[in-house]
Amino acid sequence: MKLFNSYTNKLEKFTPIKPGEVSIYVCGPTVYSYIHIGNARPVIFFDTVKKYFEHIGYTVKFVSNLTDVDDKIINKALALNTTEKKLSEKYIDAFLSDVEKVQSDTNYIKPKVTDYIDHIIEFIQTLIDKDYAYKKGGDVFFRVDKIKEYGYLSNRNIDDLRSGSRIEVNTKKENPLDFTLWKETDVGIKFLAPFGEGRPGWHTECVAMIDDVFGGKIDIHGGGSGLLFPHHENEIAQSLAVNNHSIANIWMHNGMLNIDDAKMSKSEGTTILVKDLDVNPNVFRLFTLSTHYRSPINYTDDVLENYAVEWEKTQQAYKQLYLKLDLLEKVNETVTLVAPFKGIYQSFKDAMEEDFNTPNGITALQELVKETNQLLRGRHTVEQLRSSLTVFKAIFTVFSLRPQITKLTDKDRKLHRDWQQARTDKDFKRADEIRDVLQGKGIL
RNA sequence: GGUCCCGUAGCCAAGUGGCUAAGGCAAUGGACUGCAACUCCGUGAACACCGGUUCGAAUCCGGUCGGGACCUCCA
Numbered sequence: 001m002k003l004f005n006s007y008t009n010k011l012e013k014f015t016p017i018k019p020g021e022v023s024i025y026v027c028g029p030t031v032y033s034y035i036h037i038g039n040a041r042p043v044i045f046f047d048t049v050k051k052y053f054e055h056i057g058y059t060v061k062f063v064s065n066l067t068d069v070d071d072k073i074i075n076k077a078l079a080l081n082t083t084e085k086k087l088s089e090k091y092i093d094a095f096l097s098d099v100e101k102v103q104s105d106t107n108y109i110k111p112k113v114t115d116y117i118d119h120i121i122e123f124i125q126t127l128i129d130k131d132y133a134y135k136k137g138g139d140v141f142f143r144v145d146k147i148k149e150y151g152y153l154s155n156r157n158i159d160d161l162r163s164g165s166r167i168e169v170n171t172k173k174e175n176p177l178d179f180t181l182w183k184e185t186d187v188g189i190k191f192l193a194p195f196g197e198g199r200p201g202w203h204t205e206c207v208a209m210i211d212d213v214f215g216g217k218i219d220i221h222g223g224g225s226g227l228l229f230p231h232h233e234n235e236i237a238q239s240l241a242v243n244n245h246s247i248a249n250i251w252m253h254n255g256m257l258n259i260d261d262a263k264m265s266k267s268e269g270t271t272i273l274v275k276d277l278d279v280n281p282n283v284f285r286l287f288t289l290s291t292h293y294r295s296p297i298n299y300t301d302d303v304l305e306n307y308a309v310e311w312e313k314t315q316q317a318y319k320q321l322y323l324k325l326d327l328l329e330k331v332n333e334t335v336t337l338v339a340p341f342k343g344i345y346q347s348f349k350d351a352m353e354e355d356f357n358t359p360n361g362i363t364a365l366q367e368l369v370k371e372t373n374q375l376l377r378g379r380h381t382v383e384q385l386r387s388s389l390t391v392f393k394a395i396f397t398v399f400s401l402r403p404q405i406t407k408l409t410d411k412d413r414k415l416h417r418d419w420q421q422a423r424t425d426k427d428f429k430r431a432d433e434i435r436d437v438l439q440g441k442g443i444l
Numbered sequence: 445g446g447u448c449c450c451g452u453a454g455c456c457a458a459g460u461g462g463c464u465a466a467g468g469c470a471a472u473g474g475a476c477u478g479c480a481a482c483u484c485c486g487u488g489a490a491c492a493c494c495g496g497u498u499c500g501a502a503u504c505c506g507g508u509c510g511g512g513a514c515c516u517c518c519a
Binding site for chain 1: 447448449450456457458459466467468478479482483484511512513514517519
């Protein structure tokens, strides 16, 4: 398998640290509000990564954090006269229900900042002890100058950053690029640390969590390309300081999602929340996977309509295939894949192993639909039908697509025979009546 | 101002130096069909523009035009 590594900007052969296992960490949401469909892109993409690795036999340890301590949470809790805990719990529930809505797994490891305060404090203390961090009043900052590699991930040099910076100069900092590890505070939730009462900055949590949950360097660190700088750059700086490694062998970043060719904007009212999304989840997933994960993707009604048609067609073929086998009571037979389905399955895997080229994976699915329809129209063997079904199931599992099918009872099988008989007898009135029943049950 | 990305048919989208540039949707012409729905076969249509490197460029380099992102704790 080849993966594009954002750290080296190269396509690299993937070799897991432990054979047969993959460790993945993806930056999760700050739970102060509902997520929008742009946030859903990394959710769906990395869920697909996980499912593909599992499909080809790996054990995947998948971790994604929940940031439940943050200025936005504190400010909103104050404004609504509630507690940070209540607020974040509400949006954690909302987040997980949105993740489920887009048919992604929620059974992964979800560390929260509030459960990691001790680790974070310990981590910051180590940075101070090693002189990579310094105190100014009750605040603690990271000393960026000490890291020679700073800027390597995001391809920037420190001089450019400094001259082009629009950051308002924080006079407490030795260097404008230094970032906050701990912030002294007198409002909202706060914690007691040896260096003062306050709350942690955002950039330390992921490093501390990865350290604790995985206990060392991991295979893949993922997130949106918006996190490349400064968040991931800062994570690496801290990890180099404390652990002398850059956290992950492979860094993967997904591109942004636009709506009608423009970035989603709260002020323009163009944001679409996942909870408000009125699109079949299968269609939304197909859409999301229809563009390579590193490219930007554009959400428009026309494009979604396109994938709605695509999904209907796919589901239709699968349904016909399933029905045919179910009528023969051969749904559960296992079979060795025959042509052309063996080749289609191979194309699918080849696409996925080439830096998760899901658009080409979808092309394999389209080919499967076409071959299956041809098969159903003409002469075919159970072996061929079974092969098709097996490949369908594999692709559906990896892409997490869930077609609606109705499994037949013996009664249904009889009803279907009666329908065919009535048609043979040209008793169209009766045939149509039975057809209505079968359609009502979702069988046809 | 600094850094970077992108521009393939009406739409979506692969391909990143070498056969006649995948695939899908839409369009159009056939076929199948008791009626529906579904489906199958065929057809046309594309590398933003200009220059360069090369035996050979959608692919590499330079420029022009157009779109976008980051430099603000926005995936």
